[in-house]
Amino acid sequence: MKVKLIDQSQTANLYEQVADRIWALIREGTLQPGDRLPSVRRLHEQLSVSISTVLEAYRLLEDRGLISVRPQSGYYVKQTLLSTPEEPDQSKPPKKASSVNNSLAFQVIRHVQDADIVNLAGALPSMEMLPLDTLNRLMGQALRNHPIISHSYDVPPGCKSLRHEVARRLMDAGCSVNMDEIVTTNGTFEAVYLSLKAATKPGDTVAIESPTYYGLLEALEILHLKALELPTHPREGISLLHLENALQKKQIAACALVSNFSNPLGSCMSDAKKKELVQLMTRYDTPLIEDDIYGDLYFEGTRPKALKAFDSEGIVLYCASYSKTLSPGLRVGWAVAGRYQAKVEQLKWVINQTTAIAPQLTIAAFLANGGYDRHLRHLRRAYQSQMALMTQAICEHFPPETRVTRPNGGHVLWVELPHPFDSLLFYRQAFEQKVSVAPGVMFSPSGSYGNCFRLNCGLLWSERIEQAMKQLGHLTQLQTSALKLAES
Template sequence: MTLQSLAPSQHLYEHVADRIRTLITEKTLQPGDRLPSVRKLHEQFSVSISTVLEAYRLLEDQGLIGARPQSGYFVKQSHLFTPDEPKQSALPKHNFPVEVSLAYRVGVTMRDPNKVKLGAAVPGLELLPIATLNRLMSQIIRTHSEAVHSYSIAKGCESLHHEVAKRLIDAGCSINPNEIVITNGTTEAVYLSLRAVTKPGDTVAIESPCYYGILEALESLHLKALELPTHPQEGISLDHLEAALEHRQIAACALVPNFSNPLGSCMSDVNKQHLVTLLNQYDIPLIEDDIYGDLHFEGTRPKAVKAFDTEGRVLYCASASKTLSPGLRVGWSVPGRYQLKIEQLKMAMNWMTSIASQLTVAAFLGNGGYDRHLRQLRRAYQSQIIRMTQAVCDYFPAETKVTRPSGGYVLWLELSNEFEAMALYEEALDHQISVAPGVMFSPSGNYANCLRLNCGLPWTPEIDRAMQTLGYLTKRQLARKMLNE
């Protein structure tokens, strides 16, 4: 590489930055690629090291590159073109009983191993520390040969309590290990929490769209859902929640405040504090699902709502399913004032969570490698979100709106009102592709023109072909509708 003559008003470092920017915009250097070292560019461009550093600082300020300690500079995980984002959802007119037979049917097909799994929000197993977990479990079975086959107390193993309590410091929570109850994943933690604070016929305030697993729990407990408008960046509308608390009988709230599924929204600390103030004012419990909290892309981990809870009204739920292993089924609850009730319900339901699984997760959390694993996982998910978003831009209709999550690994697509996501779901199955139609995420049948896509799987040519196919089917469906009109 050589430098051309400078523009009259241009500094030398700006010219160097222009050359690097061109390599990025022309995709010679792609998101995640390592840039040439400062010394290498100093030699190639015949400029001083300080000039190269100034160029890199300029590109860093412009959001194109980022520095990693002791690793150098890398092209930042950002889009060259970003589609519009969906607007905040509208306020439904009524509370609705939850009926989830569709979610069950779609959920079965989403997990078909013969299909490209773009519907189920599952992580790629190749991104998870399976070999290390297997080794740790083997050691635990050998060294705790009787304990892993014995009954234990319902609240779980003491060693895991301590490790989870230490991890919760990053979420802004100061938790005594004795306040933690171990569960079979976040799903059981949420289910037990709903049982602890509601009775059949009660109404629970939820985000809209809402994770269909929460809807399944509501349906099984004969609860009603009050869908509240939710913004793709800011989360649930607290103004609408406050109005609902003033005028309706609400027994509880069930929310995913950090990187919600399916929108990917993340509430600010200010809104989390305001939410807790509302809960205290109206004496309403919150079931907080924080399963994606550790999967932020930039900066520090967002705080949990539990971090602002001083009166024990927040029943915090999370697990290792999205970061370590879905199959180990290790989750936890910090239920505050409802702890005794949760422990009694846990014992009545299945007595305890697998001892071998608990000790395996505790050993991994305690061996010092979890933070390093999370850094790698976050970079992978961020890269996959970007690749999927770019594929939507390349293959789907130009008017398609896409969320811009800053963590987690799901995308929410909104198409024109004429689009029928269920029709695409059926057609995609014929092409061995699973997707999650938007109606799964609303008990009132909203979001018929929306899709959720899974970005938890490493990008492959197979996924790229699947996205091309989905884009083609979408365009064909809309073109047929225009002809029929």
């Protein structure tokens, strides 16, 4: 077996690159469960990397539960690593726009804080994985250094030092944005809400991915907007063919989507497709609302570009936050709203006046010198490991016909069972056993995906989660067997 040479100029650590190559070989099936991996010395020679780099890469794969070491013998692909499950196909939502009523989402999500529930429903990280000590220290410093400003009113566009840091970091996403083009918000949700409100009027229809993030549906609902669900591929994202068709027929006033590692499918469009999408929306002079909350959480290579990177006409309203990487509770997000900037700033002022100052100063200080890149490296590694372990648990415990997405970033998995599996019933049964999942219908205004559910991989892997996955597997097996029996 030949492993391709490593590109030493990449930003990921060398050992992570080596681990990714081996993982790719396992995923493609070149390396099968039970196969012996190349010896440490052989890989060191083949890849021209140090012995300690290979050892570190093997340790990482061991942590991810993908390989095991046999004393005196070497490293092996884990036997329990069953065949990689199939991925769901491109979705086929109804062709008509729907009005939105998503009260179920709030019912499901309100329980994510319950300590006695294993929360696989909300897309949340384990708090132990966030740099809370540093953030708390920086918050104290911010309050001490700015004892009056921190308690004052502010006006949009918001805290200068934060906008400066955000503009600097947006370069990694391919965007050259001036800090004056940024308005700070209470998280991505508010940025998306303000962008939708600025770019549409009640009664308009917005094109969305299908399935889509339920929070977007909630925003559409309160703004009295309709949703046109478009077919979406679990890797490549929204169908541009269907989007163009909707634009041609003047069916939509805007399109809103998650550009990198979408929620719940985990799709990430190629740069070429992103460019084509922005060109298409520009040609039809239609605003494109981009939610890039997961962009920093890529598993391989470099940070994927934002759609905003391809926008020369100001039609992209870019929204993001640090809720998934630093602190969901500080509520620090922002929008770069292009042509709609003045409107977004005015709406922000009218609806919410300002974003609290101390959290903005805290995040700005962390970005300036808190080791954000180092922290991200740990976080990405943890999410990737957790996702691999979760996928493995599905292979082991769920029916063989289960399909699962294979995202290259973020921290959610989308699981599909054959019709007529009822994920709402499954959700209720799991909840009785103190495990929560997000049933598929939450992600569709037309109530599609009753046979699917989303799993959060943001929590540190533990025996409790392993046990929860066994329980979920048991419930899916029971329902699937009952359905088969009823059919026969």
